Amino acid sequence: MKFNPVIEHLKTYEPGKPIELVVREFGIGSDEIVKLASNENPHGCSEKATEAVRKNAHLMYRYPDDTMTALKSKLSARFSVDEKELIIGAGSDQIIEFACHAKLYGGAKILQSEITFAMYQIYAAQCGATVVKSPGIAHDLDAMYELYRKEEPEIVFLCAPNNPTGDCLDRVDIENFIERIDPDTLVVVDGAYQEYAAFKDPNKALDPAVLIEKFPNVLYLGTFSKAYGLGGMRIGYGIARRDIIASLYKLRPPFNVTTLSLIAAERALEDQEFVKNSLKDCFLQMESYLAFAEKHGIEVIESYTNFITFLLDGVTDSTALADALLRRGVIVRDLRGYGLNAIRITIGKAEENRRFFDVAEQILDSGAK
Template sequence: MKFNPVIEHLKVYEPGKPIELVVREFGIDPKDIVKLASNENPHGCSRKAADAVRNAAHLMYRYPDDTMTALKTGLCDRFGIGSENLIVGAGSDQIIEFACHAKLYGGAKILQSEITFAMYQIYAAQCGAGVIKAPGIAHDLDAMYQLYKEHEPEIIFICAPNNPTGDCLNRVDIENFIERIDHDTLVIVDGAYQEYAAFKNPDKALDPARLIEKFPHVLYLGTFSKAYGLGGMRVGYGIGSVEIVRSLYKLRPPFNVTTLSLIAAEAALEDQAFVETSLADCFEQMARYREFATAHGIETIESYTNFITYLLDGVSDSTHIADALLRQGIIVRDLKGYGLNAIRITIGKADENSRFFDAMQKLIINSGNR
């Protein structure tokens, strides 16, 4: 059987190991497993969202409201935009997929930072597009601009804050960069972790309405998977000009977001108190991770997300550490696949973080480096 030759060399996105797989592989009781690999909200979701889904369970046989009016109204009110500027997807990565299929054809290219969200490159490759990478762990906008001038990509990706490193560009620097980009180049600003960045430092906060008003070639992405704790429901959104959104809608399949997912997102959006509490706890616990790193000579990247990156050069091997933690029921993300000797740890609840610190300290001591 013949397939599209592009598929042969495609890389598959590797998510964090699920709890169920760890149970099967190592025979660990599920209640003894700490999952700190997928940047989920350790507090779950808003009780209002959970109750809304529970009360609507009898509607599972119904197709979703494909107009998504209730959720769109909530998002439009929150961001001060019109419904014509909004598209909702099964996770924000579905919006990335739409954008790639809309813009990438005939030898097209994308431009991204060297270490960033893997799905940019994967979706681009699915379209047969080339991938240009600006070197470095963090976004280097000067280097990206030079590559933009040289290669004239159809799409530029800016992840703010960046996954998997956690660093975040300032709003003014992003806007100054976009100002220099031709309006036929789509600039995708991925704000999946923006709630965390805005909470920690207002200079990092992005205003989607301002972005699309100033720059008609910008598509802003947001999600309910992180701060809102709805990773399992798969709801994301894109905010852009009428021209961009209208084009993406032509690629959207009908009923792409489920009935219960829409209901959960609608309710979650109304409970900002839950989000604020989660954000405050995240950064309170993150301080413990910085203290642990300092005490053990581990370099970190300043994080504006719900995870922290430990750079392990001179300390240990990231794959060894990740595997050893996994055998103890602690799931973290090894970043060796990104070319980093590092692990990414989702900030968990206090007791989950304590388990990580206890296990990590023993591993460092046993490695003979500390």
């Protein structure tokens, strides 16, 4: 059977290993496994969201409200944007897909940092686009601008904070960069972890309303998967000028977000106290990771997210360490596929983090593989 030849060269996105797979592969009880690989909120989600889903479970047979008016109204109030400047997706990555299909045709290109969220490249490649990457672990905006002038891409992706490294550009630097970009180039600002960055450092905080007012070519992305703890509900959003949103809507399938996902997101937005407490605990727990890294001579990338990246050159091999941890029931993300000898670790609850420290210390001290 013949398929689009573009598919032959596509890479499949590899998520963190699920607990169920580790149970099957290594015979470890599910209660003995600590998953620190997918940047989920270890505190779950707001009880308000959980209770709302319970109360409305009987609506599963109904198609969702395809206007998504209730959630848009809450997002509109939260970000001071018009409801027509919002689009809701099955995760913010679905909106990345819409953007790529809207802008990438006829030999188009995208520009991104060398090490960043894998789905930018995957969706672009699905459209037959060329992917241009600026060098280095972090976003180098000067290098990106030089490549922008040379390659003339249709889309520029900025991930702030960046996944999988955790570093974050300053708001001023992002705005200064966008000012130099042609208005016909779409600039996608991925703020999946913005709640964490804004909590840690106001200089990193992005205001979507300000961005789209200043720049007619910006598409800001947010998600309920991280700080709000709704990864399993698959719901995110995009904010942009009306003309961009109108174009993306033409690519949106009907009923793309479930009834219960919409209800959960609406209630989650109401419970900012839950979010605040989650953020506070995240950075409190991160201090223990910094102490562990210092003890073992491990370099870290300063993180503005709910995960931390350990750079392991001169210490150990990242794949060997990740595999040894996995066999002992601790799931982390090996970044060797990004060309880094590094692991990415989600910040968990205190007891989950202690399990990582105990197991990782045994492995590092013994040299076991």
